[in-house]
Structures are given as C-alpha cells and as structure tokens.
Amino acid sequence: MLVSWIRTLGAWLLLASVAHAQFQFFENMFGAGGGGHQEYRQKSAQNVPSDSSRYQSNWEAARCDKYLCPGTLACVHFPHHCPCPHPDVEEKVELGEGSAVCVSRGGYQEGEAARKIELARKGLL
Incomplete structure (x- = not known):
C-alpha cells in the first residue's frame, strides 16, 4: 500500500x-x-511616438550656455555648428547665411549630397 x-x-x-x-x-x-x-x-x-517625456527630461537636464542643438542636444557656439544625429549615414551641408541641413548620403563620393542640393537650388535637378 x-x-x-x-x-x-x-x-x-x-x-x-x-x-x-x-x-x-x-x-x-x-x-x-x-x-x-x-x-x-x-x-x-x-515604439510610442507620441511620448516625448524622455526627450524633454534630457533637454531640461542639458547644461549649455551657448546654443543647444535640438536634434543631438550638443552644445555649440552657432546653430549651423550642430552635428548630424546620424553621421554614419548623413552628411551636413551648409546652405550659407549660418544655416545647415543634414541629408542622407548621396552615394559613394564625398560631397555628393551637397552637389545635389546645389543643383536643386539652381533648378537643374
């Protein structure tokens, strides 16, 4: 048992x-x-696109007595000195008059994105 x-x-x-x-x-x-x-x-x-609280807290915690870049939170002297957020795949192109943009790299040659922007400004692209 x-x-x-x-x-x-x-x-x-x-x-x-x-x-x-x-x-x-x-x-x-x-x-x-x-x-x-x-x-x-x-x-x-x-993956919640509408929640910006983490970015806001980083923005508020950043200490900068010059210009705080909105995309990278880098502290620089002038807005056109801001680095691109993704430098491996982006190229910074200065447009003149203290402004710059970050654009996707245009190909295999250095400066190709800048050339395409200049062609577009001239109406040739």
Missing part, C-alpha cells in the same frame, strides 16, 4: 515538473517571463 502511494506521488510530482518546465519554456519564448517580460515592455515603450 505504501509503495503504491509513493509511486502515485512520484507520478504526480513528475507530471507537475514537466508541466512547469513546459510553461517556463513558453513564457521565455514569448517574452512573458522574468527579464523577457521587462525587455518586451522596454521595446514596446520605445
């Missing part, structure tokens, strides 16, 4: 551990368990 009871208890424990392992697998797979859930929350919070 005792052996039968131990076997039944062992079977239940085995079944419970298998079920627990299965649910852990699915929780981790779908990001609902532990750190995965927190990571999912962080990723989804980054």
Whole structure:
C-alpha cells in the first residue's frame, strides 16, 4: 500500500515538473517571463511616438550656455555648428547665411549630397 502511494506521488510530482518546465519554456519564448517580460515592455515603450517625456527630461537636464542643438542636444557656439544625429549615414551641408541641413548620403563620393542640393537650388535637378 505504501509503495503504491509513493509511486502515485512520484507520478504526480513528475507530471507537475514537466508541466512547469513546459510553461517556463513558453513564457521565455514569448517574452512573458522574468527579464523577457521587462525587455518586451522596454521595446514596446520605445515604439510610442507620441511620448516625448524622455526627450524633454534630457533637454531640461542639458547644461549649455551657448546654443543647444535640438536634434543631438550638443552644445555649440552657432546653430549651423550642430552635428548630424546620424553621421554614419548623413552628411551636413551648409546652405550659407549660418544655416545647415543634414541629408542622407548621396552615394559613394564625398560631397555628393551637397552637389545635389546645389543643383536643386539652381533648378537643374
């Protein structure tokens, strides 16, 4: 009788551990368990375009006695000295009169974006 009871208890424990392992697998797979859930929350919070509170808090915390660039929060002497936010894929083109824009790189040659902007200003592009 005792052996039968131990076997039944062992079977239940085995079944419970298998079920627990299965649910852990699915929780981790779908990001609902532990750190995965927190990571999912962080990723989804980054995709909220209408929430500017993080940018506002960084803007307010920035200390600059000159000009604070709105795109990069860099502190520079003049607005046209602001760096591009993505220098690996953007090229800064100065338009004259203290203004500059950041545009996507135009190709493989250095300065190609500036040449295209100049052609567009002349109405040739």
